[in-house]
Amino acid sequence: MTIAPVGFLDQVPALVEPRIRELLGRLDPRNQRVTAYHMGYCEADGSPSAAGGKGIRPALALLSARAAGHPPERGVAAAAAVELAHNFSLLHDDVMDQDTVRRHRPTAWAVFGVPAAILAGDALMLLARDVLSGDTRPGTVRAARRLDADVHRLIAGQVADLEFERRDDVTLAECLAMSADKTAALMSCACALGALLCDAPAAVTEGLTRLGTHLGMSFQLVDDELGVWGEPARTGKPVGSDLRSRKKSVPVVHALTSGTAAGEALRELYASSGDLHDADLRTATGLLEEAGSRDWVRQEADRHLRHALAELDALGLPADVHDDLADLARLVTGRHH
Amino acid sequence: MTIAPVGFLDQVPALVEPRIRELLGRLDPRNQRVTAYHMGYCEADGSPSAAGGKGIRPALALLSARAAGHPPERGVAAAAAVELAHNFSLLHDDVMDQDTVRRHRPTAWAVFGVPAAILAGDALMLLARDVLSGDTRPGTVRAARRLDADVHRLIAGQVADLEFERRDDVTLAECLAMSADKTAALMSCACALGALLCDAPAAVTEGLTRLGTHLGMSFQLVDDELGVWGEPARTGKPVGSDLRSRKKSVPVVHALTSGTAAGEALRELYASSGDLHDADLRTATGLLEEAGSRDWVRQEADRHLRHALAELDALGLPADVHDDLADLARLVTGRHH
Numbered sequence: 001m002t003i004a005p006v007g008f009l010d011q012v013p014a015l016v017e018p019r020i021r022e023l024l025g026r027l028d029p030r031n032q033r034v035t036a037y038h039m040g041y042c043e044a045d046g047s048p049s050a051a052g053g054k055g056i057r058p059a060l061a062l063l064s065a066r067a068a069g070h071p072p073e074r075g076v077a078a079a080a081a082v083e084l085a086h087n088f089s090l091l092h093d094d095v096m097d098q099d100t101v102r103r104h105r106p107t108a109w110a111v112f113g114v115p116a117a118i119l120a121g122d123a124l125m126l127l128a129r130d131v132l133s134g135d136t137r138p139g140t141v142r143a144a145r146r147l148d149a150d151v152h153r154l155i156a157g158q159v160a161d162l163e164f165e166r167r168d169d170v171t172l173a174e175c176l177a178m179s180a181d182k183t184a185a186l187m188s189c190a191c192a193l194g195a196l197l198c199d200a201p202a203a204v205t206e207g208l209t210r211l212g213t214h215l216g217m218s219f220q221l222v223d224d225e226l227g228v229w230g231e232p233a234r235t236g237k238p239v240g241s242d243l244r245s246r247k248k249s250v251p252v253v254h255a256l257t258s259g260t261a262a263g264e265a266l267r268e269l270y271a272s273s274g275d276l277h278d279a280d281l282r283t284a285t286g287l288l289e290e291a292g293s294r295d296w297v298r299q300e301a302d303r304h305l306r307h308a309l310a311e312l313d314a315l316g317l318p319a320d321v322h323d324d325l326a327d328l329a330r331l332v333t334g335r336h337h
Numbered sequence: 338m339t340i341a342p343v344g345f346l347d348q349v350p351a352l353v354e355p356r357i358r359e360l361l362g363r364l365d366p367r368n369q370r371v372t373a374y375h376m377g378y379c380e381a382d383g384s385p386s387a388a389g390g391k392g393i394r395p396a397l398a399l400l401s402a403r404a405a406g407h408p409p410e411r412g413v414a415a416a417a418a419v420e421l422a423h424n425f426s427l428l429h430d431d432v433m434d435q436d437t438v439r440r441h442r443p444t445a446w447a448v449f450g451v452p453a454a455i456l457a458g459d460a461l462m463l464l465a466r467d468v469l470s471g472d473t474r475p476g477t478v479r480a481a482r483r484l485d486a487d488v489h490r491l492i493a494g495q496v497a498d499l500e501f502e503r504r505d506d507v508t509l510a511e512c513l514a515m516s517a518d519k520t521a522a523l524m525s526c527a528c529a530l531g532a533l534l535c536d537a538p539a540a541v542t543e544g545l546t547r548l549g550t551h552l553g554m555s556f557q558l559v560d561d562e563l564g565v566w567g568e569p570a571r572t573g574k575p576v577g578s579d580l581r582s583r584k585k586s587v588p589v590v591h592a593l594t595s596g597t598a599a600g601e602a603l604r605e606l607y608a609s610s611g612d613l614h615d616a617d618l619r620t621a622t623g624l625l626e627e628a629g630s631r632d633w634v635r636q637e638a639d640r641h642l643r644h645a646l647a648e649l650d651a652l653g654l655p656a657d658v659h660d661d662l663a664d665l666a667r668l669v670t671g672r673h674h
Contacts (some may be wrong), residue, residue, distance in 0.1 A: 001529075026489070027489075027493070028492075028493035028496045028497065030496045030497070030500050031492070031493065031496045051658075059631050066551050088459075092456070092459065095452075095455065096451065096452035096455055096456075097452075109517050112434065114432075115433035115434075115499050116496070116499060118429050118432065118433055118455060118497070119429075119433075119492055119495055119496050122425075122429065122458075123460075123489070123492050125459065125462065125463075126462075126485065126488060126489055126492070129466055129470075130485060131486070133466075133470065133481060133482070133485060134481070134482050134485075136473040141445060141471065141473060144470060144471070145470070148463065148466070148467060148470060148471075151463060152363070152364075152460070155365075155368070155456055155459050155460050155463070156364070156365035156368065158452075158456055159365045159367045159368045159453070159456050160365065160367070162450075162452050162453060162456070163367050194648065202655075225582055321533065
């Protein structure tokens, strides 16, 4: 019997949270509070909370261990590592973007200040690597190297994203490469890390890596679409926040490089000085639609999801883990209806 | 013949810089620029520079390998790792403290912006761990674990330092524990890391650890003294910067907890709202002297240096490495006249 996707996601906290809480428990008590708040385990005053993220990456890491023929428990270290690495990047991202809301709550820096949020991110990054270090078994060494490489890519993607804000000649290829680094690398890492930890054959870990890359690209494209057209109730972020901060996300760069009149009008709007108000955001949204950018982004998201599912099929996994991975892939790309 | 201390420090860049430059070369080109600027290898426009730090920690790491009976070359990975970890913390520290000047130059965030400096720090921290990861020889594993633990202590010390700014009941013991974490841990790490990498006996690595802890405490106490009484030409920082930002450094906490009238007057000055101006800084400096805090800090710095040198003697090292370590210890604590 296939476990429903929500069913598998529901199992993830019970498997992974205790490990992450144990790791946070190693930190200075002051840093425990900030990191636990960010993770959604507690409120700012320390009272318990259940405001955590969806747990997509840890779920993928557990399924990755299952794909290698092991029980999900064997992937817990991988799941904790990717979740901590992901949250390290969110903590620093929110500082860098000056975002005040995440998952419907004030961001950590908005509550505890910028320095505390920077240090909390630093600590999560160290913990992410702690999980896989100090163990010299071949699988753990392979997993640790992979995590290191993909966190470097994550940072390179953030550096590129930042630079794009100051440039007006960003190509679509550059923008997609940035998304591959910023988002797809860690998601691909999650898809492979459990299997790497179990020292699975290269054919399995490489197939999972390709699956994860396509899934990560599809996820980022959907996220970029939601960054323009998403409902705040669903995204947990203010409406049009990507446009308001003049982000060069994929739909925006698609429009800017589309050679259309709508794209040129958007370029002028982005080049204007001063804040973009609600009317400007509505104009920008309309221009993106006129330039065909929403359709293009949706098609690309679908194409990457199809490739991800094809890679999954090619792995020839047992039906239960195949179906759980397929369901999760459709869920995280908003294609589960 | 004993190599003069400046002579040994002079050898450090030739041994360590190529390794660090090679590591920085793995980063995204945009991040290479920011990190190389911060390290003093280039100017903001990319032109070459020689504005680096004194290289105390890498020098200690190389001497640590020599203390274990190996040539300094065997300590290069340890030296690169501690230097990168140290500079990760400086990059983030400057953002958190909003310091605009380091080593007589604008800080990285002041030149490239806060987000770029945060990401540059993140990248250096990853590189610091890369140097010692992926190698399963026992010495490398021991060294990697030690670095991980001490970088955690460094962050815990920064978290404590930050919290102290908002508290008015910080005890001298808490303040010294914070200094032990924030500064002495990584310096002690530098003193032991080369020997750990060479898989030296515990008696050697533990002796070097104790030596480094005392040296680190002495160094921080001297630094705290310079933070109040130092000349900008020597420190590379504006005069009285620690007082201006109302830092709870050791001399300040000593005065505040001294039970003297001068200490109470300083408490009132720190509790006042608004900026502290030059006249306030002169008043604060005078109050610290009146409370006996400058004398106490100097005596403590001397006491820790004596303990460090006693630990060095107890190691029974060959004369050349003993003398180089002793000379460097006196140099970094300003006691080399």
